[in-house]
Amino acid sequence: MKDALIVVSGGMDSITLLNEFKDEIAMAVTFNYGSNHAEKEIGFAKLHCERLGIKHLIIPLEFMHQYFKSSLLEGADAIPEGHYADENMKSTVVPFRNGIMLAIACGLAESNNLHRVMIANHSGDHAIYPDCRKEFVDAMSDAMKKGTYEGVEIFAPYTNISKTDIAKRGKAIGLNYAETWSCYKGGEKHCGKCGTCVERKEALRDAGIDDPTEYEE
Template sequence: MPNKVVVIYSGGMDSYTVLHKALQAGKNVYALSFNYGQRHVKELIYASKVCQELEIPHKTVDISAINQLLAGSSLIDDINIPEGNYAADNMKSTVVPNRNMILLSLATGYAVSIGAAEVYYGAHSGDHSVYPDCRPEFVQKMDEVCQVANYEPISIVSPYLTQTKIEILADGIKMGLDYSKTWTCYNGREKACGKCGSCQERLEAFRLNNLRDPLTYEP
């Protein structure tokens, strides 16, 4: 099939928008999700439902065993999720060592195996100060590596790399997307906490787009 691509799809706002961006560009999307032991594993339920509705191929791969090698992140260890602003000093504890390099490497292998030419993921400018593996220089270097790592060159594509979450949401709204089908909160409870940095960034994006977040939050 022409235009076959792999989209790393977490079930969150950014990857949800990237998924639809690829679909609207006429790509034949193969969605790939990872259970890496994240406490907000609930996002994978949202990812699965969306892919079922869209009737697109979707794999969820359990790589949680790698956590015996990765330590120190509040997303996978018994460390409190930080609350407040989505800023480097506050959110640093949520960094999972080398996560995106690992996920992109696996997604690239999958792309080669199915004959896809590109791997999409949802890094954006708001992540640059917090997550080293979302910075433009990282995406550029990973793209260079994935062009030569196999006989088949694979491109790493991050459509919103230079845009904010506010702009990503605005683009998604233009596409008519329903963000009640996404999960953002780093706490994996029944309702979104509204207090963690991830929730705060999401709520700000809706507020600055003069919209109301369709998710239900804890009191």
């Protein structure tokens, strides 16, 4: 039964979730909040939704780029390089991004008689992104359920697994990760040096996948 709406970015995690649970998804939504890599990600989100025959909405959130503080919104030169575990990666946090997106997705779900909102947060996100942690997702799901007639809930099956585990799931269903985007700098090719590029490399390597990504280096 297709009773879910998915928040899909075009990155490895959400594209894996989209393809793994395609038979349960009635609608997908991508939010354009003005990040450096938005154009790249949105293109892949659109590609996969079209291929799967899933209705896909792209909703602009220009106010986030205009008023929020994050290196993710300030151009490629502002993106720190290194591992996600490094302290400087906190600059890439877009304040309450998932809270805002989930709230809108909840309204969309109820408007379309859907009962679940899917999101692809995972255990590796938790260290620096407060709105990816299990505690937040559970609290947000509870608020959504109490605030809707349909009792809309969040379905976040990757919360307690790693990006490597996600890549293994993608490998099992034959997903081509060349058709995803990770790099926060949003250039023609992945930079290979920012936190999300480093994480992408590690996940694909540890999942036993030959990395199909084109890197600048």
